[in-house]
Amino acid sequence: MSDSPPREPRSDAQAGDRNAKTFGRRRRGGGGTREELMVPRAEFRSYYGRPVLKPPVWEWKVPAYLFTGGLSAGAALLAAGADLTGRPALRRVGRTGSLAALLASVYLLVADLGRPARFHHMLRVAKPTSPMSVGTWILSAYGPGVGVAALSEVLPAGLGRTWPGRLLRASARPAGLASALFAPAVASYTAVLLSQTAVPAWHEAHPHLPFVFTGSAAASSGGFAMALVPVAEAGPARALAVMGATAELVASKVLEKQLGLAAEAYTTGKAHRLRTWSERLTAAGLLGTLVAGRRSRAVAAAAGAALFAGSALQRFGVFEAGVESTKDPKYVVVPQRERRGRR
Structure with a gap:
């Protein structure tokens, strides 16, 4: 027999203390005791360590496509204004630059699709609820005017005296103005396209991305012309x-301040480095433009190149932020919990 003293019998409350430490606590009421469960907060894990969402399989062609589309839109807008105000050099650079950027944009889009016929298939339907479908039709309406206006600038003098050449040059101004009407939509629709995906960093930024992309398009096209x-x-x-x-610059900072948890995807890692250099180059280009852009051709060219590069890095930074946000489950789980809590 053991010499240890006998244990005292435990009450029901004492018996539940150990479970209460883990799962909750017992409360006494008029009818006795009842247990209020307190479930520990779940960790951000997924089955077999896999992310909740699959990262986008897009390559560098997609952010490059986002950049060249915005560049083309801004250049078309500049060309239309230059045509109306009698600035032939600016008109020529705007029209030819807009077409070159548009051709690059279409090539990058078709190359990313894998099969060119897929772009043709998107023209078979018009679906207002689909940003991809709407964007396809916007590009289809925008492109012909850009092409006609640019071809009139590179038309040889001999062909310009023929009736097809005269017709082309007579159509240049209406075509350029028509493309300018669609230019704002071309500059911003890609932001809507990204924000309608399930990628957390893009979806949560839907109120801000159109302003970032439109400002970026204006900065790059202005710098290109400068x-x-x-x-x-x-x-x-x-x-x-x-x-x-x-x-x-303002929209980018507002995005970081108001985005909540998803802002971490923009302020850490590769996306942060790209966007930091984008802000530096854009700020330097802005300063150079304001200080000596109207007096020195060299300063104007350097400032324009900085704005051009800063705009490109902005698109790549936004793209990288989206890719990174799909790799951590917290960017999916926490916003869902917050929305559920508000409801």
């Missing part, structure tokens, strides 16, 4: 660059 057009004719390009760079 680098190639004499300062005497580049006044509208400088104005567009200043407005675009300011809008891009």
